[in-house]
Amino acid sequence: METLVTEIAPDIYRLSTYISDADFMFNQFLVNAEEPLLFHCGLRALFPLVSEAMARVIPVERLRWITFGHIEADECGSLNSWVAAAPRATVAHGTMGCLVSVNDMSDRAPTPLQDGEVIDLGGKRVRRIETPHMPHGWDAGLLYEETTGTLFCGDLFTAMGDAPALTEQEIIGPALAAEDVFGATCLTARTAPTMLRLAALEPRTMGLMHGPAYAGDCGRALRELSAAYAERFALSLDGGAPGRRGP
Known part of the structure; x- marks a missing residue:
């Protein structure tokens, strides 16, 4: 097992670990700037691999910001390992979280x-x-890097399996297939409108936590996934969407 490093936008790096036993990929993102930032800490057990991967780009002790999307082991399980390794870093998260x-x-x-x-x-x-x-967790939030138009979209578009570092291939189908397996997305009246708010940013790149970074038409992809979730929410009001576990 190894953690691969890929620059997906200028000075934005994807730190990616594929775990074959689970057939699942875990990604963290480093924004290299005067004050470098890490989005997603990763699982505690993966800290040695991910921190070594970061060190290929910057010394870990240079890290100045540590943040993540929501409270979950793969988002922040290794938080305190990063805190110990980067003594000048500030931990940041949404107010509710x-x-x-x-x-x-x-x-x-x-x-x-x-x-x-x-x-x-x-x-x-x-x-x-x-x-x-959205996709789950009452403290959930995402991060948008304004100068490159990169949306770090967390668990949105989660896909199973290994994947290339950066793609323009269609990502809606794999996301809905994973949703059929995991049922991880909270389908509420706010889900689709929240995704449309993200689509209005018209990102140039999206950093998926579980899947490839996406460099296609990001706004369109967000709108299409929003429509699919809106349809599933409507079906849930009638007793449950076919092919999906629960409402």
């Missing part, structure tokens, strides 16, 4: 971020976008 979890679980007091709040990294600017319960 800090109140209910991160204040307690982090060895370093976190900085709460408001919806739409921008962190100027020096050469890069990242914006926190609150997406509660």
Whole structure:
């Protein structure tokens, strides 16, 4: 098992570990700027591999920001390992997530971020976008890097299996197939509108946590996935969508 490093946009690196036994991929993203930022910490057991991969780009102790989408082991399981390795780094998460979890679980007091709040990294600017319960977790939120138009979209478009580092191939079908298996997305009246809010950004690249980085028509992909989830939500009101576990 190894962690591969790929530059998916200028000074934005995908740190990717494929676990063959699970047939599943775990990705973290490094924004290399005057104040480097890590989005997703990864599983605690993967910290040695991921930190070694980061060190091919920057010394780990240079890291200045550590953040993630929501509270889940593959998002923040190794949080305190990164805190120990990067003594000058600030932990940041959405305000709700800090109140209910991160204040307690982090060895370093976190900085709460408001919806739409921008962190100027020096050469890069990242914006926190609150997406509660989308795809899941009431503390959920994503990150948008404004200078490159890169949306770090977390568990959206999750796909099973290995994947290339960067693709323009269709990603809706694999995402819906994975949804049929896992049933991981919270389908609510807010799911589709929240995705349309992301589509309005018209990202140039999307960093998927479980799948390839995507360099096709990101706005269109978000709108198509939004429509598919809206259809599934409507079906759930009538007793459940075929091929899906539960409402």
